[in-house]
Amino acid sequence: MNIDGINTGYVLDHIKAGKGFELYHLLGLDKADCTVAIIQRASSGKYGQKDIIKIDADIPIDYDLIGYISPKITVNIVKDRELVKKFKPNPPTILTNVLECRNPRCITSVERGIPQKFRLVDKESRDYRCVYCDTLYRENK
């Protein structure tokens, strides 16, 4: 299957197979006014299978979110069909409004108008804790 190259925008490569659609929604790409392609389960030399997202527009991208989803994701920034930058975003120190605290005793379960915030407590395992109640959030990604 062929998907055209992009003019100016981003290629998010090495997304864990099956996670592409989740990332698409988390990044708000469903609301973006531009061409976006999701390629699911493409063959990958490194990982066997991978998802890829291509965004054909220079729109703001939340690198923190990408770093949180997986440190393996490669961001390729393309300008006028040229690759100008390639990097792997680090997991963010503070993650805002991505996770929801599961602790029913947490203030976030009752207080209106406060953001859901988690802080990175272990860069290796990418463990996060709720900044309010310290509940651990650990997910096998």
Added chain:
Amino acid sequence: MGEIKHLINITDLSVEEIEHLMETADDIIAHPENYWDACAHKKLATLFFEPSTRTRLSFTAAMMELGGNVLGFDQAQSSSSAKGETVADTIVMAGCYADIIAMRHPKEGAPVVGATKSSVPIINAGDGGHFHPTQTLTDLMTIHRKKGEIGNFTVGLCGDLKYGRTVHSLIDALLRYEGVRFVMIAPDELQLPGYIRDRLNGAGVDWREVTNLDDAIPELDILYMTRIQQERFPSWEEYEKLKDSFILKRSMLKAAKEDMIVMHPLPRVTEIDVDVDEDPRACYFYQALMGKYIRMALILYLLGIK
């Protein structure tokens, strides 16, 4: 104006800051008259969204002894939160009337929300089963006064080590001092949670777990008792079998060091026999008194009053 200093968790204070608070508290004990007007025309708001006796009385007494005034409420029903007001709004409102706030709330992290909105210092007076830093300051002050230093001792923590927030905070605080050895005395069902064990192991301190109080007593310099809650046990039989192992009786103190101290965050139920009160090593009521002095020092510090 500099950044407002709050106290949400004991680790918000450095060891040096805790040292400073204890020095101030020592000076208050030695020269109370020097502090009678220290907080004149200042107001402390005690916002207690759930009932508390000792902590609220202690804060109130502390502010009164500093010459300040106290306002507030002691249950959510008497505040606007019963009408659906957010914690953030209550805190902003209280900051219009008071110079400093002590808040207790049943939800974990409520003081964090308060601190992000507040124009005055916030003291966490307990947020659910999460943190209770002024209890930890009280414990450290008691150890400082009775032992002369914090460090180079063996402390036995006894009772409900699994759910007891005072024990967890005290361990966090003591891990920053040299030469503290821990003996964790609890039934298997109520031993420390994994993340506290990880911290102890990570700090490389000397610690061990035992299930018998009598055996542990001779080596202890400090025995910190907590209440064992019957509802934590899987069955009544299980509780019945173990509960007596964790009741401190005066006869058991024969095996203890002459200068060991017995602490308890209170309220005590049955875990310390009342006849232990007569033993000079019992210092849990002294501990409650130290709670007032260290809170006086904390109020002065957070208000920036020298």
